[in-house]
Amino acid sequence: MNKIDDREQAYENKFAHDAEIEFKINARTNKMLGLWAASQMKMDQTASDSYATKLVEDSVNNNYSEDDLVNKIYNDLTSAGFNIDISEIKSSIVHIKKDAEYYIKNS
Template sequence: MTDPFRERGKGFEAKYEQDEAIRFRVVTRRNKLLGLWVAGQIGLSGKAAEAYAQEMVDHDLVHPAEDSVLAKAQADMTAKGLTISRHRLDLRLAKLLQEAEEQVHGEIAGTPLH
């Protein structure tokens, strides 16, 4: 006979793990989208833009703080002579987070939104 409380606890743990995996995918996608956007702003395209976007994803894995990817984006844009406010970057990141959530949840539902 199984303990219903233990089974329920296992269910909550499984749900938490699933939610965290989805959250990771969303944040990773958001960072890639941010990287692609910044790449476009600084004049990168094609493989160079993809490489920059991957660099942004990798940066977040090493420095897992939202401020860190924003600081990198702002510094890289400033290095290319572009001035952008932190507020504008925050707004862009929020928009890209929403887009990433829609894409990931669409993929999970079986409808890729790429």
């Protein structure tokens, strides 16, 4: 391979690596967000784990945006009788995503 091919391969490898890291960060964020929402709904451990896992699966299978996640959690919480503001959910996402990013990049 020549230098151009080497450089192209390096960019492709970096792109693939960055995409994998971003996927892992999003999956961890969604899992932790699901656990946070489950704790707000006072779910037991088994129900919390199930809810969080389903949230991750739904987000991957349905290609949820952050707004989709916010709306899903807001609807779940309000349907369960909890009064919560969307801004509180968004604030939680910011903190959870920072933690997830730190965890993934440092593990």
